[in-house]
Amino acid sequence: MTKRGIWIGAAIAIAVVVVVIVAYLVWPREAPAAQPAPTPSPAATATPTPTPTPSGPPANDTAYDQGDLPIDDVFLVDAALPVDDDPTGEILPxxxxxxxxxxxxxxxxxxxxxxxxxxxxxxxxxxxxxxxxxxxxxxxxxxxxxxxxxxxxxxxxxxxxxxxxxxxxxxNDVVVEVDLDAHAIDIVTGDGSDQSRERIADDFAWGTEATPTPVGRTFVMHTEVVPSLAYTRGHPIVYLGAQSSTLAGFDGQDVAVTAFHYHDVRSGAISNGCIRVDADVTSRLAELPVGTPVVIS
The missing domain is CATH 2.30.30 (SH3 type barrels.)
Known part of the structure; x- marks a missing residue:
């Protein structure tokens, strides 16, 4: 090839490269697909602390002192005191x-x-x-x-x-159960599957028809040895909160409290309402704390 031919070929090659470059720069190209905008995460909402709903009767925040109020004790007789309206009902522990x-x-x-x-x-x-x-x-x-x-x-x-x-x-999950018909006294501890039952008496004396032993729920009010009551033979008397339904008072006292106590004669419906038991039973009952419920049925 002549020298002139070489220059012409080179010029043509350069021209082709220029055309390709220009075409690339000006040729319309497809725009990249638009990416969807991210969905904003919902703002975290704090769970409010629930306010407990008050249960039962509304609170009373009034300050009181004794003033003229009568003392509630075994001697109190007051028409304002409500009688138990559910004597066979639940007792909480x-x-x-x-x-x-x-x-x-x-x-x-x-x-x-x-x-x-x-x-x-x-x-x-x-x-x-x-x-x-x-x-x-x-x-x-x-x-x-x-x-x-x-x-x-x-x-x-x-x-x-x-x-x-x-x-x-x-x-206090202990209850004393007295069954007058079965002539049985049990000390029951716990509830449900955890309940245990201790039979402490299978014979005792209770009230006559004229002076019946009060039935229903009551409690151990007081325990004491009273030497002046010779029939107890020095064994403790376990006094209950229940009083006689037929005797206004007893033995010169202005109260007729039901109690567990020792007596030499202690079987059948022969008492003035008290429950006569042997020495071992009085000792066992005397171990119970005051306030222990007693259910007589």
Missing amino acids: LTASPRDAAGAPVFADPSGEPIAWLPQEQTYGGTDLPVVEMHESWVKVLLAGRQARAGEGDASQVVGWLRVSDAVLTP
């Missing part, structure tokens, strides 16, 4: 006692004003009480005392209400 050394007000119902005053301690007990109903602000308890004397009205077991804020609540 709790006892209640006044939190403050000065004592606590007792209410006939949570919507009213106090009807009595419960000291923290008193001579014949009655300040450690079984709980039979519980709400957020209130507990219903068995009480000592009577609405009326026998022969003048209903002398059955009485109840009342304490504010939870006024009470010390103590676990």
